[in-house]
Amino acid sequence: xxxxxxxxxxxxxxxxxxxxxxxxxxxxxxxxxxxxxxxxxxxxxxxxxxxxxxxxxxxxxxxxxxxxxxxxxxxxxxxxxxxxxxxxxxxxxxxxxxxxxxxxxxxxxxxxxxxxxxxxxxxxxxxxxxxxxxxxxxxxxxxxxxxxxxxxxxxxxxxxxxxxxxxxxxxxxxxxxxxxxxxxxxxxxxxxxxxxxxxxxxxxxxxxxxxxxxxxxxxxxxxxxxxxxxxxxxxxxxxxxxxxxxxxxxxxxxxxxxxxxxxxxxxxxxxxxxxxxxxxxxxxxxxxxxxxxxxxxxxxxxxxxxxxxxxxxxxxxxxxxxxxxxxxxxxxxxxxxxxxxxxxxxxxxx
Amino acid sequence: xxxxxxxxxxxxxxxxxxxxxxxxxxxxxxxxxxxxxxxxxxxxxxxxxxxxxxxxxxxxxxxxxxxxxxxxxxxxxxxxxxxxxxxxxxxxxxxxxxxxxxxxxxxxxxxxxxxxxxxxxxxxxxxxxxxxxxxxxxxxxxxxxxxxxxxxxxxxxxxxxxxxxxxxxxxxxxxxxxxxxxxxxxxxxxxxxxxxxxxxxxxxxxxxxxxxxxxxxxxxxxxxxxxxxxxxxxxxxxxxxxxxxxxxxxxxxxxxxxxxxxxxxxxxxxxxxxxxxxxxxxxxxxxxxxxxxxxxxxxxxxxxxxxxxxxxxxxxxxxxxxxxxxxxxxxxxxxxxxxxxxxxxxxxxx
Numbered sequence: 001x002x003x004x005x006x007x008x009x010x011x012x013x014x015x016x017x018x019x020x021x022x023x024x025x026x027x028x029x030x031x032x033x034x035x036x037x038x039x040x041x042x043x044x045x046x047x048x049x050x051x052x053x054x055x056x057x058x059x060x061x062x063x064x065x066x067x068x069x070x071x072x073x074x075x076x077x078x079x080x081x082x083x084x085x086x087x088x089x090x091x092x093x094x095x096x097x098x099x100x101x102x103x104x105x106x107x108x109x110x111x112x113x114x115x116x117x118x119x120x121x122x123x124x125x126x127x128x129x130x131x132x133x134x135x136x137x138x139x140x141x142x143x144x145x146x147x148x149x150x151x152x153x154x155x156x157x158x159x160x161x162x163x164x165x166x167x168x169x170x171x172x173x174x175x176x177x178x179x180x181x182x183x184x185x186x187x188x189x190x191x192x193x194x195x196x197x198x199x200x201x202x203x204x205x206x207x208x209x210x211x212x213x214x215x216x217x218x219x220x221x222x223x224x225x226x227x228x229x230x231x232x233x234x235x236x237x238x239x240x241x242x243x244x245x246x247x248x249x250x251x252x253x254x255x256x257x258x259x260x261x262x263x264x265x266x267x268x269x270x271x272x273x274x275x276x277x278x279x280x281x282x283x284x285x286x287x288x289x290x291x292x293x294x295x296x297x298x299x300x301x302x303x304x305x306x307x308x309x310x311x312x313x314x315x316x317x318x319x320x321x322x323x324x325x326x327x328x329x330x331x332x333x334x335x336x337x338x339x340x341x342x343x344x345x346x347x348x349x350x
Numbered sequence: 351x352x353x354x355x356x357x358x359x360x361x362x363x364x365x366x367x368x369x370x371x372x373x374x375x376x377x378x379x380x381x382x383x384x385x386x387x388x389x390x391x392x393x394x395x396x397x398x399x400x401x402x403x404x405x406x407x408x409x410x411x412x413x414x415x416x417x418x419x420x421x422x423x424x425x426x427x428x429x430x431x432x433x434x435x436x437x438x439x440x441x442x443x444x445x446x447x448x449x450x451x452x453x454x455x456x457x458x459x460x461x462x463x464x465x466x467x468x469x470x471x472x473x474x475x476x477x478x479x480x481x482x483x484x485x486x487x488x489x490x491x492x493x494x495x496x497x498x499x500x501x502x503x504x505x506x507x508x509x510x511x512x513x514x515x516x517x518x519x520x521x522x523x524x525x526x527x528x529x530x531x532x533x534x535x536x537x538x539x540x541x542x543x544x545x546x547x548x549x550x551x552x553x554x555x556x557x558x559x560x561x562x563x564x565x566x567x568x569x570x571x572x573x574x575x576x577x578x579x580x581x582x583x584x585x586x587x588x589x590x591x592x593x594x595x596x597x598x599x600x601x602x603x604x605x606x607x608x609x610x611x612x613x614x615x616x617x618x619x620x621x622x623x624x625x626x627x628x629x630x631x632x633x634x635x636x637x638x639x640x641x642x643x644x645x646x647x648x649x650x651x652x653x654x655x656x657x658x659x660x661x662x663x664x665x666x667x668x669x670x671x672x673x674x675x676x677x678x679x680x681x682x683x684x685x686x687x688x689x690x691x692x693x694x695x696x697x698x699x700x
Contacts, residue, residue, distance in 0.1 A: 002636070004617075024625070025600060029600065029621070033619060033621055039619070039621075039625075041617040250375060251382060267353070267391040271379070272391070274375075279374060282635065
């Protein structure tokens with residue numbers, strides 16, 4: 001998607017991964033080219049993550065201590081050290097509007113002891129990150145960890161809240177655990193975070209999860225899901241997710257989603273999209289992406305309107321009643337496949 | 351590319367391949383969906399070819415007679431018959447603005463006798479196509495064949511010219527022969543085609559060939575080259591074709607082509623494009639495609655302006671002097687590789 005197109009869709013913030021930019025083209029290159037906004041030709045907001053999540057998933061972790069983490073690139077196997085100090089320094093060079101602390105992101109299946117240790121290290125690193133900040137025009141967000149343990153989550157949230165960050169993220173969720181647990185952890189955590197600061201649920205982005213997240217006090221979400229599934233033909237509607245590659249769409253003259261006024265639905269039949277996907281035309285992936293981003297943006301707008309008019313609870317009930325979510329078994333199997341694929345990359349390249 | 355985007359680039363006509371549409375999604379499906387214009391949501395001109403070229407290259411030819419050609423689909427190996435009558439019928443159902451006769455497209459390396467026979471059959475089929483036309487709102491173009499034999503080309507051009515078509519195409523060129531021969535054949539042929547009818551050189555589309563083609567009397571070109579090479583990172587400039595994937599571009603802050611005012615060059619550095627290509631981002635292919643289409647469109651505009659102001663000869667001299675074409679040996683090797691790849695598809699699927 002071009003910046004122009006994202007702007008037309010009403011998108012106001014992009015996320016850039018510090019880990020990916022660090023490896024390619026390099027922080028120094030982007031800095032020399034005038035920072036991320038200029039490099040990407042995007043004059044609206046940018047959020048950079050710290051690299052923590054990728055180091056604990058995509059890269060191959062070699063060693064971790066309170067000082068920092070040594071990891072191998074998933075691209076060429078080269079070895080690198082990241083510290084809380086350098087994570088901030090990198091993000092200052094990139095120049096995003098919102099930057100994130102370096103966190104240790106454990107797997108939800110790790111032991112209580114391992115998750116406790118990772119959470120404590122995350123707190124230490126958060127403090128170092130806060131002290132390392134030299135620019136005053138970037139909002140630094142802390143990240144709550146604690147796995148699936150309510151007591152660790154609560155302690156993490158309270159401690160970080162007391163340290164006075166510009167915003168608070170909830171990390172380490174949506175990593176293969178059942179949705180009911182994800183939402184329970186969000187509920188535990190969000191309640192302890194300051195009312196007057198943005199609360200950001202990392203890596204969550206299905207329509208139903210966004211609605212349920214807002215119901216639990218979340219303001220910001222990030223997720224590759226809407227664009228990722230779009231490229232596989234899965235399109236959001238108010239009734240649920242449908243796959244346009246299904247042969248049933250071949251001769252459908254109506255648009256994919258008759259409630260939608262996005263460029264795709266205004267101009268093309270479901271039959272044409274089905275054809276483009278069968279032919280693996282690049283336009284297929286784009287039109288599907290335009291639709292899903294447009295759907296998410298309009299969902300967020302409807303949520304904001306409902307909050308403003310004090311009708312969010314009935315909006316939520318109506319939405320959830322009308323929306324058939326992806327079957328939980330299928331969803332968990334897909335997530336596992338995706339996490340395994342990440343893992344394989346790691347093993348092959350490490 | 352979306353219709354909206356093509357429109358912004360100033361593009362006024364698209365080519366659709368009858369062969370491809372016939373196999374997928376099927377002529378009947380497109381007809382039911384309201385014809386090609388509505389199916390693609392494109393309200394400007396469309397040209398459909400007859401399928402002849404693909405049947406003699408991409409598909410596997412099983413049998414040919416004056417009646418028509420039996421071929422196997424390159425997708426699933428299924429067997430089909432196309433006749434001059436059905437080629438017109440299909441194109442009437444699709445509803446393009448310009449339609450083409452069915453021709454037999456021989457290889458330039460075939461014997462004189464084989465090419466002579468193919469050319470004569472092309473003439474017979476042209477006559478049948480002309481008689482088979484039932485719609486009066488589509489311009490039917492004939493196709494001159496004759497391989498690399500000037501006498502066959504001249505006879506084909508004169509004969510078809512006498513039959514009174516709405517326009518005339520030159521087919522069977524740019525199929526791996528040296529450029530000097532392509533241009534010699536164009537020169538022989540174009541001179542014998544009516545002055546007051548459009549002349550269309552099929553499958554030709556590099557910047558230098560377009561300029562040389564116009565110098566020999568050509569009005570219309572079609573080619574996948576500008577978009578195909580764009581997706582591999584090769585970008586046109588007035589000085590020649592450069593590959594943006596080259597590491598030398600990594601830190602270049604200037605746009606790819608400082609003479610260019612396309613969306614890509616107005617907004618992005620060569621360094622950013624280099625980065626997008628390295629990451630295989632879909633945006634890379636799009637930005638490169640936008641640039642090359644914009645370059646070709648502006649080249650055609652400059653050619654039209656030069657003709658109008660009676661300065662085409664000096665424009666041509668300046669352009670050719672400033673433009674370093676792709677090395678002929680490299681070009682022929684690339685072309686051979688491409689034709690072989692087409693052939694392999696054919697063998698694997700046939």
